[in-house]
Amino acid sequence: MSLADRWPLGDRHDLRDELLAAWDRDGYHDLLHLTEVLDRLEELSAAGAAFDEVVVGLAAWFHDAVYDGADDDEERSAQWAESALPAASADEVARLVRMTVHHRPDDDDPAGCALSDADLAILAAPRERYDAYVAGVRADFAHLPDDEFRAGRAAVLGDLAAKPHLFHTPQARELWESPARANLERELSQLH
Numbered sequence: 355m356s357l358a359d360r361w362p363l364g365d366r367h368d369l370r371d372e373l374l375a376a377w378d379r380d381g382y383h384d385l386l387h388l389t390e391v392l393d394r395l396e397e398l399s400a401a402g403a404a405f406d407e408v409v410v411g412l413a414a415w416f417h418d419a420v421y422d423g424a425d426d427d428e429e430r431s432a433q434w435a436e437s438a439l440p441a442a443s444a445d446e447v448a449r450l451v452r453m454t455v456h457h458r459p460d461d462d463d464p465a466g467c468a469l470s471d472a473d474l475a476i477l478a479a480p481r482e483r484y485d486a487y488v489a490g491v492r493a494d495f496a497h498l499p500d501d502e503f504r505a506g507r508a509a510v511l512g513d514l515a516a517k518p519h520l521f522h523t524p525q526a527r528e529l530w531e532s533p534a535r536a537n538l539e540r541e542l543s544q545l546h
Contacts, residue, residue: 382490
């Protein structure tokens with residue numbers, strides 16, 4: 355199934371095409387990332403995680419739709435969702451997009467937990483894909499000198515590693531926690 359065929363709003367092909375164009379860029383936050391987030395949401399659903407698949411799917415489509423390295427990428431992505439989506443789903447999709455700034459949904463937020471887990475599932479990727487992800491993140495921050503990038507990346511990974519669990523749903527913990535921890539430890543050791 356093509357990425358275009360996974361669009362949850364069948365009658366809004368214009369918006370889908372705008373989003374696909376926005377995601378069509380170099381670096382980690384590209385069409386492959388969108389595809390992988392949608393794949394992980396399907397995996398979570400198949401494993402029994404309960405969440406509104408249309409709303410969370412829309413949030414996945416919007417969560418990094420604006421990505422240019424500015425501090426307000428998620429906010430601008432959320433605002434795009436608010437202006438482009440029907441009122442019935444716009445507020446919730448925008449809330450979910452904003453949640454991806456820190457990936458700390460409340461435990462009683464199944465939609466936020468599912469989106470956060472799917473977005474962070476790359477941390478559990480096999481070594482070759484994980485290394486490509488890291489290279490993509492470095493490309494996203496090519497404007498930073500190596501030492502500044504390493505320090506920032508180590509801080510982000512250290513914050514994640516300090517959490518009691520990287521993932522919020524029991525399904526994601528079962529599927530991805532162990533390999534994600536191993537990847538984080540390996541990358542952190544390389545950064546230090």
